[in-house]
Every structure is written in C-alpha cells, then in structure tokens.
Amino acid sequence: MKFAPSNQPYDTGNFAVFTKNLEKQFGSFTAVKHVNLAVEQGEIFGFLGANGAGKTTAIRMLCGLLLPTSGSGTVAGFDVWRESEKIKQNIGYMSQKFSLYNDLTLAENVEFYGGVYGLNRKTIKEKRHELLDSLGLTASAGRLTRDMPLGYKQRLALGCALLHNPKIIFLDEPTAGVDPEARRNFWELIHELADKGKTVFVTTHYMDEAEYCNRVSIMYQGEIVALGSPQSLRHEYKKASMADVFIKLVDK
Amino acid sequence: MSRIFPIIIKEFIHISRDFRTLIVVIVLPVVMLFLYGFAINMEIQNINMLVLDHSNSPESSSLIRKFSGSDFYTVLPFDGTEAEIETIFANREADMALILAGDFAAEHARSPETTVQILIDASDPNAAQAIRNYTNTVIQFYNMAHGAKPSFEITPTVWYNPSLKSAYFFVPGLAALILIMISALLTSVAIVREKETGTMEQILVSPVRPVEIIIGKVVPYIILAFLDLIIILNIAYFVFDVPFVGSLGLLIFCSLLFIFTSLSLGLFISTKARAQQVAMMMALVATLLPTVMLSGFMFPLSSLPAPLRVLSHLVPARYYLVIIRGIMLKGNHFLQLLPQVLALAGMAIVLMVVSARKFKTNLEG
Incomplete structure (x- = not known):
C-alpha cells in the first residue's frame, strides 16, 4: 500500500471537504483519478456523473468506508487516512437504498440508529418524537417500515442520518427512484439543512437537480472534468441546461 | 461497548x-x-415369514411355534411352490421364508443339529443381516432345547451402550x-x-x-x-x-x-x-x-x-x-x-x- 504524504502540511483552510490528488484503484482499474476538491462549509455541493463514473467510490473514501490508494484529504478537518473514526462522528450519510430496516417499525429504526451513534436513551426519545412529528408520522410510529411509501422512507432515512447532528451530510443518489414531486420536496429539505449551516455533499445523475446546488463538479470516467456553479458552467459551455453541458463534456 | x-x-x-x-x-x-x-427405527420388528412346512410333523410345528411366539415374527403359512416365493418377495409381502424339508422330523430324531432352509429378501442388506441373526438365534434355542450342545459361545460385552x-x-x-x-x-x-x-x-x-x-x-x-x-x-x-x-x-x-x-x-x-x-x-x-x-x-x-x-x-x-x-x-x-x-x-x-x-x-x- 502506498502511503500518501499526509505528514506534509497542506492548507485545508476551513473547508468542510478538502482533497488533493485523491485516487482509488481496484486492481488495475482506477475508479477515481486525481480528485481535487474544496467544499465550503454550508455549501450544497453537487457531485454529478453517469452511473459508474466513480461518484460512489469517491464518497465512500470521504465517509471512511474505503481507504484511498493515494492522495490526501480531510473531512470536517479530519484526515481520511488516519482519523476515520472522528470523521464518522461528524458526518451523516444516506445512500440511495434508504437503509432502513423494513421489518422494524419507524420508531424502532430511529431508536436503533440513535443507539448506534451512542446517543443516550433520553436524547433518543426526544429525537424520535421530534423527527416523527416533523414528518407527520407520529400516528404511524408503530407501523412496519416496509408498509410505508418510498417518499416517507427517504425522509425518515435522512432524519436517521441526522440524529447525531452532523456538520456534513453525504447523500449518495438520494432521489433515485423517487417521483418528481417527492424529489422537489426533498431538495427543499436539503436547502433547509444548508440554511442551518450544514454542508451537503450530494451525488446525482439527474442533471436537472444540478440547478439546486451552489456548485457542482462533473465526474467522467473517474476524473472531475468540470467544476463551478451551474450558472458559470452553462455560461462557459454556452448551453441552456446542465444536461446539455454534461453531454458536451462527455462527447469531447 | x-x-x-x-x-x-x-x-x-x-x-x-x-x-x-x-x-x-x-x-x-x-x-x-x-x-x-x-x-427411523433402526431395530427390526414385524418380520413377515413365509413357512413352507413339507414335514407337517409335531417337531416342525414346535419349531414354527417358537417363531410365532416371538414378538418379531408374523408367521404366514404357505403351501405354494418355491418359485412363487420370488413373486411374493418382489411384491414385498414377505421378508423371509422358512422351508422345512419332508424328512425334517426323521432328521431331527437322528441328530438334534437339524438343517433348515432360510430365504431372506436382502434388498435392504442391513435388515437382512438383522433378520438372519434373529432367525439363527431362534433356531439355536430350539436345537438346544432338544439336546444339542453349543460348541462354544462368544459373549460380547458392549461397553457404554450395552x-x-x-x-x-x-x-x-x-x-x-x-x-x-x-x-x-x-x-x-x-x-x-x-x-x-x-x-x-x-x-x-x-x-x-x-x-x-x-x-x-x-x-x-x-x-x-x-x-x-x-x-x-x-x-x-x-x-x-x-x-x-x-x-x-x-x-x-x-x-x-x-x-x-x-x-x-x-x-x-x-x-x-x-x-x-x-x-x-x-x-x-x-x-x-x-x-x-x-x-x-x-x-x-x-x-x-x-x-x-x-x-x-x-x-x-x-x-x-x-x-x-x-x-x-x-x-x-x-x-x-x-x-x-x-x-x-x-x-x-x-x-x-x-x-x-x-x-x-x-x-x-
């Protein structure tokens, strides 16, 4: 294993996420190549790309699920090589699978994730009331999760990922398979989080969703091929929509 | 934790x-x-035994009673030919046959060590083995009751599961x-x-x-x-x-x-x-x-x-x-x-x- 020169001081500033030449190889296949990012605190940062472009691998490295092959990075100021435990305490994560237990009730799911994050019983109870109440699901607290519509599962999963009040939230394809109205509602929720000062790092392959982000990066075959605000990218590539920008970049 | x-x-x-x-x-x-x-009882019970008694003598009846009196055998008297036995085995209507020759009584009078013929359906070898052992034992008891001396006896002692x-x-x-x-x-x-x-x-x-x-x-x-x-x-x-x-x-x-x-x-x-x-x-x-x-x-x-x-x-x-x-x-x-x-x-x-x-x-x- 090649160790990154993480003992060299580099300026992470106050960035929520900062990477320098972050790279991941699986055997001879390079899934993520030289990724350089600097995500500001409170920013909604879109991570765009087709399926298989390397988004999920990159997000897993940032969440401490995977070690990079080389390069360096910090998340919430902690090193991705050595401080994954601290990173985990400071981030929330939700995948496209809305990882709830279908055979547990809504309340049991909340209690489980609260427990896993080491919250005490009193806090868990309060958070459970608060969360189910905010989703209008108090009456359904005892229902099995499998019986709930997808849109509710998605919002409950997000709530569970936020129980420990993390500074940064990673959302991996959070809107995959959800109907357009639920998607729009979900983005409103994301904006509310950003208004509360949380950094949202979100991957998607829906190019129209890029417009909801402060800044986006477009990933293609493991590399970041464009980075900037949606307006500046549309302007730079002289296209009317982000979908057209994406097609132009990929066709190159 | x-x-x-x-x-x-x-x-x-x-x-x-x-x-x-x-x-x-x-x-x-x-x-x-x-x-x-x-x-799945591995011990054999209910052995259906065909009996061809060509002797029809008090001696042969006495041997047959030894079998019918035990818990293991159901005696089925039979007076067909030996060829018919095969059909009966094939139909699984009997597990074994005991054939007593016409001169059984005379032979028995001459020497207590009488020979009888046994046919066993061995399509299940384990069952056949068990039937053979049981049947031998019954016949030996009969012989001994009529004066045969056992040559010598092996008495196994089985430990831990007697x-x-x-x-x-x-x-x-x-x-x-x-x-x-x-x-x-x-x-x-x-x-x-x-x-x-x-x-x-x-x-x-x-x-x-x-x-x-x-x-x-x-x-x-x-x-x-x-x-x-x-x-x-x-x-x-x-x-x-x-x-x-x-x-x-x-x-x-x-x-x-x-x-x-x-x-x-x-x-x-x-x-x-x-x-x-x-x-x-x-x-x-x-x-x-x-x-x-x-x-x-x-x-x-x-x-x-x-x-x-x-x-x-x-x-x-x-x-x-x-x-x-x-x-x-x-x-x-x-x-x-x-x-x-x-x-x-x-x-x-x-x-x-x-x-x-x-x-x-x-x-x-």
Whole structure:
C-alpha cells in the first residue's frame, strides 16, 4: 500500500471537504483519478456523473468506508487516512437504498440508529418524537417500515442520518427512484439543512437537480472534468441546461 | 461497548418477526430428534415369514411355534411352490421364508443339529443381516432345547451402550448437526442480508467499530444455539433415556466452544457471499454434508477412504462428537478431551481473524 504524504502540511483552510490528488484503484482499474476538491462549509455541493463514473467510490473514501490508494484529504478537518473514526462522528450519510430496516417499525429504526451513534436513551426519545412529528408520522410510529411509501422512507432515512447532528451530510443518489414531486420536496429539505449551516455533499445523475446546488463538479470516467456553479458552467459551455453541458463534456 | 446493545436488540427484533427463523430454531431440533428417535427405527420388528412346512410333523410345528411366539415374527403359512416365493418377495409381502424339508422330523430324531432352509429378501442388506441373526438365534434355542450342545459361545460385552440403543448414537450426532447448522447458517444469512439491503454500509459509516458490529450480530445466535442445546439435551435425557455420565458444566463449556467455532464459520461465509441465497447454499454445503458424512456421525471415520479421512480433520463436528459422546456416555474429564478442545479453539481463532480482516474491506467494489 502506498502511503500518501499526509505528514506534509497542506492548507485545508476551513473547508468542510478538502482533497488533493485523491485516487482509488481496484486492481488495475482506477475508479477515481486525481480528485481535487474544496467544499465550503454550508455549501450544497453537487457531485454529478453517469452511473459508474466513480461518484460512489469517491464518497465512500470521504465517509471512511474505503481507504484511498493515494492522495490526501480531510473531512470536517479530519484526515481520511488516519482519523476515520472522528470523521464518522461528524458526518451523516444516506445512500440511495434508504437503509432502513423494513421489518422494524419507524420508531424502532430511529431508536436503533440513535443507539448506534451512542446517543443516550433520553436524547433518543426526544429525537424520535421530534423527527416523527416533523414528518407527520407520529400516528404511524408503530407501523412496519416496509408498509410505508418510498417518499416517507427517504425522509425518515435522512432524519436517521441526522440524529447525531452532523456538520456534513453525504447523500449518495438520494432521489433515485423517487417521483418528481417527492424529489422537489426533498431538495427543499436539503436547502433547509444548508440554511442551518450544514454542508451537503450530494451525488446525482439527474442533471436537472444540478440547478439546486451552489456548485457542482462533473465526474467522467473517474476524473472531475468540470467544476463551478451551474450558472458559470452553462455560461462557459454556452448551453441552456446542465444536461446539455454534461453531454458536451462527455462527447469531447 | 454500549453501542453493541442496540445491535443485539435489533437482531432479536428481526428474529422475533421472522417466522422462518423461529421455525428453524425451535421446531427443527425437536422434529429431527423425534424423527430419528421414533420414525427411523433402526431395530427390526414385524418380520413377515413365509413357512413352507413339507414335514407337517409335531417337531416342525414346535419349531414354527417358537417363531410365532416371538414378538418379531408374523408367521404366514404357505403351501405354494418355491418359485412363487420370488413373486411374493418382489411384491414385498414377505421378508423371509422358512422351508422345512419332508424328512425334517426323521432328521431331527437322528441328530438334534437339524438343517433348515432360510430365504431372506436382502434388498435392504442391513435388515437382512438383522433378520438372519434373529432367525439363527431362534433356531439355536430350539436345537438346544432338544439336546444339542453349543460348541462354544462368544459373549460380547458392549461397553457404554450395552443394549446398542440407536438413541445413544444419533443424539450426539444430531446435537452437532443442529448446533452447527443454526449457528453457521443463521449468522451468515443475517449478515449478508444487511449487505444486500445496504444497512451494513449505513452502520459502517457510524462510529461503531467493525468488531462491535460482529459481536452484536453474533451474540443473539449464540443464545439461540444454546437454547437448542438445552432442548436437545432434555429430549435426549427425558424422552430417549440417554444416560448422562459426565459433567454437565464441561459439556456446556465445550458446546459453547463448538457454537463459537460454527459462528466463526458463518462469519467467514458472510465475508465471501454477496447474496443471501449464496450464503445459505454455502452454509449448507459447509455444514450439512461434512457433519453427516465426515464426522463419524453416520459412518465410522476408520471406514472412510484415506483422502476423506484427511479431509475430516477440517470438520468441526468430528471433534465435537468425540467430546459429547465422551462426556455423556463415558464420563470423560477435561484433560481427556483436550486435543479436541484445542482443535475447535484453533479453528475458531483462524476463522475469526480471517473474517474480521475481510469484514473491514469487503465493502469495496
């Protein structure tokens, strides 16, 4: 294993996420190549790309699920090589699978994730009331999760990922398979989080969703091929929509 | 450590809501024990015996009465030809035939060592062997009652299972089989299910350490397997009268070790399998067949071909069978079982270390 020169001081500033030449190889296949990012605190940062472009691998490295092959990075100021435990305490994560237990009730799911994050019983109870109440699901607290519509599962999963009040939230394809109205509602929720000062790092392959982000990066075959605000990218590539920008970049 | 409890509690909720798991855990051991105990009776009874009595004499009737008076035989008088016997065997209407020649009475008067002809349907060799032994015994008693002197007699003394009861043999084997199946199968499926649904990833991004996840997932199944052990021992002792000579504490300690080895096997399987179906198949192949065939449960290890005998050293049940038979029937103490205990512990440690290492990295790709 090649160790990154993480003992060299580099300026992470106050960035929520900062990477320098972050790279991941699986055997001879390079899934993520030289990724350089600097995500500001409170920013909604879109991570765009087709399926298989390397988004999920990159997000897993940032969440401490995977070690990079080389390069360096910090998340919430902690090193991705050595401080994954601290990173985990400071981030929330939700995948496209809305990882709830279908055979547990809504309340049991909340209690489980609260427990896993080491919250005490009193806090868990309060958070459970608060969360189910905010989703209008108090009456359904005892229902099995499998019986709930997808849109509710998605919002409950997000709530569970936020129980420990993390500074940064990673959302991996959070809107995959959800109907357009639920998607729009979900983005409103994301904006509310950003208004509360949380950094949202979100991957998607829906190019129209890029417009909801402060800044986006477009990933293609493991590399970041464009980075900037949606307006500046549309302007730079002289296209009317982000979908057209994406097609132009990929066709190159 | 407090983060382990939510995982244990959640696992018990899964188990309590999954009808199939409950069936496997509670009903399977009971059904298997009673099936082996009552339905699959290895002792032979109800032998249907055709009797062709060409002699028709008081002597021949006296011999036939010896058979009809025993619990094992149902005598079916028959006066057809010997060729017809084959048809009757083919139709499974009789298991054997006793043919008494016309000069039976005269022969018997001359020498008490009379010869009779016996035909046995040997399509089931074990049953045929048993029938032959029973029949020989009956005839010998008859001869002795009429003055024949036995030349000399072999009187085997069978230790630890004097009446050769089959319960003594299948209870330890079933205990091994049930414990390893419950532990390896349920653990591997429970872990792989979380990989499939993505919840494993969700737990891994939390500050819970992998070893805490493993403990939390495994503890409920240790408890379930232990419950099964108690069910098995109670049925063995109270229903099938299997004696218990040795120390209960030692048996429980060794059984927990065996359960732990089996769980490690389940954990190892879960690092290899990506889908529940695959995990289930792998667990069945790794537990069911080796435990039945290569542990000394069904076939003595000494009768295995050399390559399989070598392979049997990798089967945990092989060691556990020595332990449980040794404690229940012979009253072995700990030092006598040390090699087996060390073998199980060694296997558990190797499997645990390999699995724990794989567990951290198996989310890649």
